[in-house]
Amino acid sequence: MTAPASAIxxxxxxxxxxxxxxxxxxxxxxxxxxxxxxxxxxxxxxVFEAVNxxxxxSFTENITVFSSTLNLQHLMAxxxxxLAVYWLLAVFTFPVxxxxxxxxxxASDSERGTMRFLLLRxxxxxxxxxxxxxxxxxxxxxxxTTMLAAILMGVSRDFSPLASTFDEVALVxxxxxxxxxxxxxxxxxxxxxxxxxxxxxxxxxxxxxxxxALLQIAAYYVPVIGELAIVLPGLQLTELAQISSLNLGALQxxxxxxxxxxxxxxxxxxxxxxx
Amino acid sequence: MSTLISCxxxxxxxxxxxxxxxxxxxxxxxxxxxxVGPNGAGKTTLFSILCNYHLPSSGQVSIMGxxxxxxxxxxxxxxxxxxxxxxxxxxxxxxxxxxxxxQGFSQKEANMECQRVLELVELSEVINxxxxxLSHGMRKRVTIAQALIGSPQLVMLDEPTAxxxxxxxxxxxxxxxxxxxxxxxxxxxxxxxELERLCDTVLMxxxxxxxxxxxxxxxxxxxxxLTLVIEANQSGIDNAAELLRGIKGVTAIEQLNKVEFIIxxxxxxxxNFDIELLQALSQRGxxxxxxxxxxxxxxxxxx
Numbered sequence: 001m002t003a004p005a006s007a008i009x010x011x012x013x014x015x016x017x018x019x020x021x022x023x024x025x026x027x028x029x030x031x032x033x034x035x036x037x038x039x040x041x042x043x044x045x046x047v048f049e050a051v052n053x054x055x056x057x058s059f060t061e062n063i064t065v066f067s068s069t070l071n072l073q074h075l076m077a078x079x080x081x082x083l084a085v086y087w088l089l090a091v092f093t094f095p096v097x098x099x100x101x102x103x104x105x106x107a108s109d110s111e112r113g114t115m116r117f118l119l120l121r122x123x124x125x126x127x128x129x130x131x132x133x134x135x136x137x138x139x140x141x142x143x144x145t146t147m148l149a150a151i152l153m154g155v156s157r158d159f160s161p162l163a164s165t166f167d168e169v170a171l172v173x174x175x176x177x178x179x180x181x182x183x184x185x186x187x188x189x190x191x192x193x194x195x196x197x198x199x200x201x202x203x204x205x206x207x208x209x210x211x212x213a214l215l216q217i218a219a220y221y222v223p224v225i226g227e228l229a230i231v232l233p234g235l236q237l238t239e240l241a242q243i244s245s246l247n248l249g250a251l252q253x254x255x256x257x258x259x260x261x262x263x264x265x266x267x268x269x270x271x272x273x274x275x
Numbered sequence: 276m277s278t279l280i281s282c283x284x285x286x287x288x289x290x291x292x293x294x295x296x297x298x299x300x301x302x303x304x305x306x307x308x309x310x311v312g313p314n315g316a317g318k319t320t321l322f323s324i325l326c327n328y329h330l331p332s333s334g335q336v337s338i339m340g341x342x343x344x345x346x347x348x349x350x351x352x353x354x355x356x357x358x359x360x361x362x363x364x365x366x367x368x369x370x371x372x373x374x375x376x377x378q379g380f381s382q383k384e385a386n387m388e389c390q391r392v393l394e395l396v397e398l399s400e401v402i403n404x405x406x407x408x409l410s411h412g413m414r415k416r417v418t419i420a421q422a423l424i425g426s427p428q429l430v431m432l433d434e435p436t437a438x439x440x441x442x443x444x445x446x447x448x449x450x451x452x453x454x455x456x457x458x459x460x461x462x463x464x465x466x467x468x469e470l471e472r473l474c475d476t477v478l479m480x481x482x483x484x485x486x487x488x489x490x491x492x493x494x495x496x497x498x499x500x501l502t503l504v505i506e507a508n509q510s511g512i513d514n515a516a517e518l519l520r521g522i523k524g525v526t527a528i529e530q531l532n533k534v535e536f537i538i539x540x541x542x543x544x545x546x547n548f549d550i551e552l553l554q555a556l557s558q559r560g561x562x563x564x565x566x567x568x569x570x571x572x573x574x575x576x577x578x
Contacts, residue, residue: 007346010377017373025364113359116328117370117421121349121377275328 018134079161080154182233185262
């Protein structure tokens with residue numbers, strides 16, 4: 001018996017295995033329970049009160065995130081205020097959830113030696129991309145579940161605008177996935193570098209602000225260096241929260257490029273590293 | 276007999292420390308090879324290079340004509356890496372089936388293969404258990420089972436019986452013996468008695484330098500030597516060496532310790548020397564415990 005002829009098959013098999021990790025393991029169930037608890041509170045309080053929140057005239061004028069005042073006038077026109085409030089909370093929450101939930105892509109397998117069994121049967125690239133895709137699907141599933149809950153809250157209040165909310169649903173879902181993508185890829189890279197999920201989380205929390213601060217200092221002397229901040233994930237979230245139309249703009253392309261860059265770096269590290 | 280593994284001038288550095296120095300060897304298909312050497316000699320490094328876990332600093336490695344880690348070798352090479360463990364969070368069945376499917380089996384075939392390899396290591400009953408629920412020895416046997424999925428042509432086992440109780444160690448040795456001929460084995464171990472029984476070729480590493488030799492009946496010096504172990508509690512044991520020298524055909528006696536002797540004889544003058552030796556021992560009242568043709572592996576490697 002020889003390995004499958006298609007290079008995609010092992011990637012898909014590994015990806016499927018990752019999906020079971022969320023539902024069949026104790027760690028996955030605990031993470032899922034914590035996630036459900038947090039989102040239960042978010043949905044029960046701010047999202048449930050969305051109509052009142054958006055009816056507050058000062059709402060769209062007073063929101064400041066990371067020193068940036070958000071322009072959220074367009075949210076007032078959304079058919080479901082529940083979806084608007086959900087979007088505003090999810091765009092800053094889900095990247096953090098993505099960091100925590102995807103922090104163990106290859107780290108513990110590498111540390112334990114389980115990866116050695118797998119690499120007798122698939123390439124390092126197949127393992128890396130299989131795990132990445134699996135984690136991506138998990139985050140997509142979580143986004144879809146919470147978003148559906150927010151929409152159902154709106155529908156239970158008023159069914160009539162459901163047919164006209166497709167654009168907003170597509171905008172929210174696609175941009176939330178794009179907001180999480182670079183973080184999932186970054187965790188793949190840090191897993192390859194550090195062999196520890198906890199260290200990967202800490203590195204993400206520490207590295208992004210430190211690198212941003214260093215770039216700002218360097219940009220004081222050489223302004224063009226400040227442009228390098230584009231490689232850091234998350235710095236574009238405040239701009240992303242303000243987008244009003246569904247299109248593939250600079251923010252989305254930046255997220256895709258960041259993802260590609262982190263995955264390429266992870267591939268380079270993983271293929272050269274001793275296991 | 277075709278070449279199974281070919282290594283040419285393999286060097287491996289960890290920083291300034293050189294773990295392997297110009298290691299070159301060739302192994303043919305169908306052989307069972309021992310990889311021996313003291314701790315830190317480079318055995319696991321060589322093992323890891325053959326499995327593509329480490330890359331050599333320089334040199335060429337070829338397994339069945341392919342580079343280690345090549346897709347063509349998936350399913351053809353099985354390995355038990357030292358200290359590697361299955362994921363404790365998933366049932367053994369779940370993990371072994373994934374390995375099988377990665378090797379090209381369908382779900383049904385992977386399930387059957389999973390049961391087959393667990394039967395080989397006599398652990399069919401733990402198929403639905405998680406590794407965390409098993410003892411150290413059972414976990415080891417399950418990881419040996421994963422190395423046998425798909426009946427690979429080459430199986431590399433790093434310390435397969437370390438930590439196993441004597442009964443299970445014996446079962447693993449029996450398993451290797453039973454599969455000899457169907458697969459080629461490379462076994463790294465400190466148990467020389469075990470390797471002597473299983474292997475026909477020895478790769479010996481010392482400070483990263485390799486020597487390769489045949490063992491057992493295949494080496495010429497073994498045709499004129501016997502290793503004799505006599506009972507310790509018997510009268511006249513102090514004169515045993517002298518008594519052995521007096522036996523017809525004996526050309527030299529080397530006493531290794533109080534009870535163990537290497538007897539050198541002239542095979543041309545005595546065709547059935549071993550039978551004549553046993554008769555002579557009986558006549559002189561010397562009780563023996565073990566008579567082995569040639570030198571023990573320990574003697575061949577370290578004497």
